[in-house]
Amino acid sequence: PDAPRGICGANADTIVTRNFLRAVASGSGCYIHVVENTALNLKNTALEKRDIKGLNALDRICKLFGITETDVSKKAVLAADAVLADLYKPDYEKMELVKKLAYPPRYKRWEELGIVPGGAKSEIVRGVVKCSTNLNSDPVDMLVDCLRLGISTGIYGLTLTNLLNDVLLGEPEIRPAPVGLRVINPDYINIMITGHQHSMFVDLQERLVSPEAIAIAESVGAKGFKLVGCTCVGQDLQLRGAHYTEIFDGHAGNNYTSEAILSTGAIDAVVSEFNCTLPGIEPICDELKIKQICIDSVAKKANAELKPFVFAQREQQSIDIINEVAAAYKARRSTVPLNLLPEHGNDNSLTGVSEVSLKKFLGGSWKPLIDLIASGQIKGIVGVVGCSSLVSGGHDVLTVALTKELIKRDILVLTAGCSSGGIENCGLMTPAAADLAGPKLSAVCKQLG
Numbered sequence: 001p002d003a004p005r006g007i008c009g010a011n012a013d014t015i016v017t018r019n020f021l022r023a024v025a026s027g028s029g030c031y032i033h034v035v036e037n038t039a040l041n042l043k044n045t046a047l048e049k050r051d052i053k054g055l056n057a058l059d060r061i062c063k064l065f066g067i068t069e070t071d072v073s074k075k076a077v078l079a080a081d082a083v084l085a086d087l088y089k090p091d092y093e094k095m096e097l098v099k100k101l102a103y104p105p106r107y108k109r110w111e112e113l114g115i116v117p118g119g120a121k122s123e124i125v126r127g128v129v130k131c132s133t134n135l136n137s138d139p140v141d142m143l144v145d146c147l148r149l150g151i152s153t154g155i156y157g158l159t160l161t162n163l164l165n166d167v168l169l170g171e172p173e174i175r176p177a178p179v180g181l182r183v184i185n186p187d188y189i190n191i192m193i194t195g196h197q198h199s200m201f202v203d204l205q206e207r208l209v210s211p212e213a214i215a216i217a218e219s220v221g222a223k224g225f226k227l228v229g230c231t232c233v234g235q236d237l238q239l240r241g242a243h244y245t246e247i248f249d250g251h252a253g254n255n256y257t258s259e260a261i262l263s264t265g266a267i268d269a270v271v272s273e274f275n276c277t278l279p280g281i282e283p284i285c286d287e288l289k290i291k292q293i294c295i296d297s298v299a300k301k302a303n304a305e306l307k308p309f310v311f312a313q314r315e316q317q318s319i320d321i322i323n324e325v326a327a328a329y330k331a332r333r334s335t336v337p338l339n340l341l342p343e344h345g346n347d348n349s350l351t352g353v354s355e356v357s358l359k360k361f362l363g364g365s366w367k368p369l370i371d372l373i374a375s376g377q378i379k380g381i382v383g384v385v386g387c388s389s390l391v392s393g394g395h396d397v398l399t400v401a402l403t404k405e406l407i408k409r410d411i412l413v414l415t416a417g418c419s420s421g422g423i424e425n426c427g428l429m430t431p432a433a434a435d436l437a438g439p440k441l442s443a444v445c446k447q448l449g
């Protein structure tokens with residue numbers, strides 16, 4: 001900059017840290033919103049005594065939380081309430097589940113540093129307030145807020161969202177699954193889903209395979225309805241796909257792949273509820289007459305119909321969506337050319353890996369994996385996780401190249417989020433990828449089949 005300070009006197013450290021905290025508070029707000037809705041959906045499902053798929057996951061969560069109730073529905077309500085109670089605490093009251101979920105030595109250190117977070121939503125508000133005009137100018141103080149927000153986002157927004165989804169939607173099971181643009185079947189009415197809030201789709205995905213919905217599809221010339229996965233919610237549906245084989249065709253791709261998925265012409269609607277529903281898909285949807293429906297206003301797209309998900313009205317909302325999407329199919333399919341790419345992706349990407357499913361696969365103990373690392377057969381494990389981006393060479397270029405380099409050096413890669421969407425579409429999660437690994441890791445993979 002030309003001047004050492006801004007016009008208010010803030011120096012570069014203050015300005016940069018303030019912008020950073022603003023981004024961290026906003027990001028924390030996103031994933032606390034997701035866990036809040038997930039907990040509410042679990043609670044409402046349990047109150048209506050509807051199907052809860054992950055009974056073992058519920059038992060594990062109750063053990064963690066110290067819930068001794070035996071009735072399934074009551075247990076689920078208590079678990080959801082425990083999460084919600086923490087989220088809604090003021091910032092001067094510490095969240096109680098942090099201690100139960102965090103690694104104990106790390107929790108001790110957090111206590112010593114005074115960074116155990118208060119109520120997650122209040123912490124976000126405090127962070128946002130600090131970023132406004134001429135409030136906080138202490139970079140260290142603002143960075144400490146970032147640490148606190150990181151803890152609440154990690155434990156609640158990520159870990160607990162997954163654990164609650166395991167309870168409500170069913171636990172991941174290790175299996176091979178198709179990925180890439182090949183999963184799109186033009187004989188069906190295809191709905192591309194984008195977002196992060198799988199629990200909002202429960203009623204819709206059940207109703208889409210009902211005889212009534214199939215009759216509606218047939219009346220407009222299709223065989224039925226299919227969900228096509230895109231972004232994190234597609235990845236999550238794929239993870240739990242063993243429970244949804246009838247409705248879910250597979251994960252087509254990550255955030256930036258959404259434009260290509262729509263360009264096949266075989267997607268009739270986008271139902272979105274969160275990021276990453278790219279603004280860039282809007283002109284494509286307009287051009288290809290693809291119906292856009294948004295079920296959470298936080299991610300409202302300019303040209304989407306807003307239909308906020310209301311648990312008590314979910315059945316009618318699902319029926320309305322089915323009728324509107326069928327109407328879109330009827331209006332567009334005979335006028336829009338198909339550009340399918342059936343050779344894109346593969347049919348056997350490994351999915352369904354969770355802490356529980358992996359340990360089960362290893363025979364109920366981590367020892368076989370630890371032994372492989374200790375003996376040098378596997379040099380270590382690296383996480384390549386999170387969003388994909390367009391920097392460093394283009395879409396997925398960095399993450400795919402990095403993964404290839406790591407496995408070549410006998411390092412096992414654990415991946416999640418949109419990074420994995422690219423890595424799997426490029427074939428690095430298929431059994432054939434063993435040939436790209438170093439000799440030791442390759443031998444382990446081949447031994448495991």
Ligand code: SF4
Pocket residue numbers: 195231232233254255275276386387388417418419
């Ligand atoms: S992993 Fe990142 S890019 Fe992908 S949907 Fe989630 S937030 Fe968006």
